[in-house]
Amino acid sequence: MSAGLPLATNAPLPARARPRQAAGWPAPGSTAWLIAHELRLVWREGSRAGRALRIGALLFLLLLPVGGGIALAWQWRDVTVLPPGTIGLLAAGWYGLLVLLLSAASMHVLRVFHDRGDLDLLLAAPLPPERVLAAKAVAVQIAVGTPMLAISLPFVLASMFFGHVGWIGITLMIAIGAALASAAAFVIAGGLFRRWGARRARMIIQVASGVFGVSLGVAGQSASFAPAWFRGTLDWLRQPPLPPFDWPAEAALGAPVPLLAFALLAWGATRASAREAADQMGAGSAADSLSLARPARFGGSPARVLLDKELRLLARDPELLATVLLQMAYMIPAFGLIFAGGASPGRLAAAVVLFAGLLAASLGWITICGEDAPDLVAAAPLPAVTVYRVKLAAACLPPLALLVVPIAGIALLSPVAALVAAVLAPVAALCGALQQGWAAKPQPRRAFYRRQRGSLLLALSEYALSGALSTAAVLLVAGSPWAGVPFGVAALVLAIAWMTRLR
């Protein structure tokens, strides 16, 4: 035993070592304290940026809903009779929101209960387990509901100020939606976890979220490329649903009975989900053994072996690919922009170039920055430049392989557009991957899901680079002499990435 370290003492701590207990701050171990702890972890998991930067970004992001919400409330201040179709659209919007919240809540449930690995620590503490689990459940609800509440609250408060007091129901229905989605997530994510294990459960949820996100994005942009379908769907949604399916809309507009019914439903669901969480504690998960019936063979030159490894790891990680898909979904508005004036061979070529650049950038991050065994690869008898080239190739090959058929399709419409796409797609892919190699920090592969949150500047320059080359494609197909300008922009972005590259 060390002589200098007293193991236990009742002597008071010196003032400097005593933890600060601010007035009004929840007592350690209380439910509120545990919730605050959970929320702090959620907040910190969300971003690697510093506190000031995060708060600044949050305030900046809140400017839009505050400004937009107040303006919208002002515009609607004299509305006494809502336009026809409002109930239908509101109800459809709430159901859509519920699905969105469900996918977010499912990921939170897996993260909070299974990934973080702090349950043992918390349950080993002299606290009632129900309190620990309830705090986690509430934290999931808050984490899921807060973004939507933040977006809607300025509009709701301003509307209440202008006399639409009942519209507080919008905020309440979002909160209720978050509670219901979280409760459902406990059941769904918990069931998937028990049946398939944490990794596969996460993958299933991510793929489902990715598909839902892409569908939502495509539906949102369908006004550009399928206006008739978009109008038809909108007309269908405007029809008021049969009771009680219209209750979410009624509740959002302040009808007390539906609001009370949903509040009771949310309360019951939350209670049930807490029980589900308690059951999850006792139940083990399915083994995540992931046995491989047919092991891969590696052969050929060391460079070939490395390339095979990169491609195999990509193919074997559907969770990662689902995240890539989800990140690509954020670019659907950009694709919508390309097709805003209708589809043409030049615009198709531009879309192909944009897709190649963005996908290769994502894969470039994974292969170059997300090397899980950097020491092994660095210690291998391979020149560093060969390793780098192989990793670039691994990032560029999948998007180019995916684009062979679309480019062939474009060739049927316009050989010139196909030629432009065939030349610029590999260029965009290579530039996108190079940019990642120069600018992104090496990190474990599992950090991929937050890569764009890690550096806003890099994310923006990534879009600028691929967007510039995409614009160049349109202009080249159109034979415009201005095509040189976007090429110049792309070259400038690349030059900046190279000059500021990490060494």
Place this chain on the structure above:
Amino acid sequence: MEDLALAVTALRKRFLAPAVDGLDLTVRAGELYALLGPNGAGKTTTLRMVAGLAAPDSGSIRVFGRDVLADPIGAKRLIAWLPDEPLLYDKLSPEEYLAFVAGLWAVPAEIAAARAETLIADLGLEAQRRVRCETLSRGQKQKVALAGALIHDPRLLILDEPLTGLDAAAARQVKDLLLARVAAGGTVILTTHILEVAERLASRIGIIRAGRLIAEGTLDELRAGGDASLETLFLALASAA
């Protein structure tokens, strides 16, 4: 020069402060050399430079006569480096990982397969050979990483804290494997905080502090005729001003 597995001369590396400060170190072929030192003494930095993973500010490193700085690829063919944290590919199985590492070192497939069989058996990894590494325990991962280090039959094996995270049985397996390696003419350099390991396994021991070698020799030479334990010697040397 060939009887020297490693010759490090006047090696320096500075980060914010000097990490390695004019280190001279030689390891003879066929010996198991334990490099000891307190945390932050420069052990890992030194070995990373030997393995070609970090560039020194000055000094020279020769592995079996090859200049690591002038001919890094040639030197790397002779070396295996095992970091303290076993970094594997989650989505590959141990069997695939070994095939991959063998491919990087251009080991012919048949030879690699035979060696993999032996290593998997020696390290007790039969049951895990075809499951993805992401599901393995810390100790199992450590064993897979060790097998990866041995699959290309390196002449110089460098291990940074190789027994971290291993249970007693696994630690015994690894120790036996290292001794067998040395008995077969291989050279092993390891760092460890478990002084009993150095005491029992090492042919020679080097103690490093603040980037400099402050003592070196066999256990008897370090004792200088006394009967102090390595722990006593180490603590005395490491804490001396």
